[in-house]
Amino acid sequence: MSRSVLVTGGNRGIGLAIARAFAQAGDKVAYTYRSGEPPAELTDLGCLAVRCDITDSEQVEQAYKEVEERHGPVEVLVANAGITKDQLLMRMSEEDFTSVIDTNLTGTFRVVKRANKGMLRARKGRVVLISSVVGLAGQAGQANYSASKAALVGFARSLARELGSRSITFNVVAPGFVDTDMTRDLPEETRDDLLSKIPLGRYAAVEEIAGVVRFLSSDEASYITGAVIPVDGGLGMGH
Numbered sequence: 379m380s381r382s383v384l385v386t387g388g389n390r391g392i393g394l395a396i397a398r399a400f401a402q403a404g405d406k407v408a409y410t411y412r413s414g415e416p417p418a419e420l421t422d423l424g425c426l427a428v429r430c431d432i433t434d435s436e437q438v439e440q441a442y443k444e445v446e447e448r449h450g451p452v453e454v455l456v457a458n459a460g461i462t463k464d465q466l467l468m469r470m471s472e473e474d475f476t477s478v479i480d481t482n483l484t485g486t487f488r489v490v491k492r493a494n495k496g497m498l499r500a501r502k503g504r505v506v507l508i509s510s511v512v513g514l515a516g517q518a519g520q521a522n523y524s525a526s527k528a529a530l531v532g533f534a535r536s537l538a539r540e541l542g543s544r545s546i547t548f549n550v551v552a553p554g555f556v557d558t559d560m561t562r563d564l565p566e567e568t569r570d571d572l573l574s575k576i577p578l579g580r581y582a583a584v585e586e587i588a589g590v591v592r593f594l595s596s597d598e599a600s601y602i603t604g605a606v607i608p609v610d611g612g613l614g615m616g617h
């Protein structure tokens with residue numbers, strides 16, 4: 379199986395692990411990066427790096443053109459790029475709120491809409507959106523982030539209904555706390571508090587998220603759509 383796979387935000391963290399996992403399985407992998415240089419590790423695996431800020435529709439269009447020229451239409455899309463701008467509500471500026479929504483939700487809309495062009499023509503496709511346990515459970519200081527991640531569930535489920543007849547699946551992965559730059563920035567006290575609430579007693583490794591994303595994109599998952607799969611060590615049980 380060598381499909382055209384696109385991962386947004388593939389230059390570090392969870393996105394990098396997802397890009398690596400698909401490439402190691404033999405897929406043609408392209409990934410977007412917004413800043414810095416493409417990681418050598420992915421270049422060595424033959425992955426295509428495409429510079430793209432998902433808050434800019436023109437850059438998204440350009441990125442797709444580049445990927446389509448090199449790898450053909452995208453058959454598997456993993457919408458992973460995301461940001462946090464944590465703040466208690468009373469101190470949260472409108473910009474803190476709208477920029478997180480514009481990246482995590484509207485940015486996902488931009489890349490999913492563009493991918494669907496080719497998937498509709500092919501009458502098949504796999505879309506996996508990276509949400510978060512806090513999208514369903516909530517988290518003090520993350521009203522903007524939590525709202526953006528909860529919205530991805532309604533977005534994916536609506537599209538699952540809209541495009542199921544074309545054999546395009548839309549699923550959501552909801553990681554708990556994963557050891558990446560995003561969580562390394564948290565204060566020590568918060569990290570310890572969160573850890574004490576995770577039944578498995580540890581943070582996830584990026585590979586543990588990547589494995590589930592790959593499964594949802596595989597033949598074995600052909601009858602799964604509109605699902606929200608928690609990968610959170612038990613943190614979100616009941617949500």
Ligand SMILES: NC(=O)c1ccc[n+]([C@@H]2O[C@H](COP(=O)([O-])OP(=O)(O)OC[C@H]3O[C@@H](n4cnc5c(N)ncnc54)[C@H](OP(=O)(O)O)[C@@H]3O)[C@@H](O)[C@H]2O)c1
Pocket residue numbers: 386387388389390391392393410411412413414430431432433458459460461481485508509510511552553554555556557558559560561
């Ligand atoms: N870490 C966790 O515990 C955790 C838990 C649940 C869900 N998640 C979700 O998993 C995803 C990946 O998280 P992570 O921990 O790997 O985060 P990370 O290490 O902070 O990486 C975020 C990635 O998103 C990219 N990105 C951000 N804004 C972008 C934009 N406007 N356009 C294009 N790319 C953009 C970043 O690019 P640059 O390098 O250019 O900034 C980077 O590649 C996110 O959606 C996050 O919300 C993470």
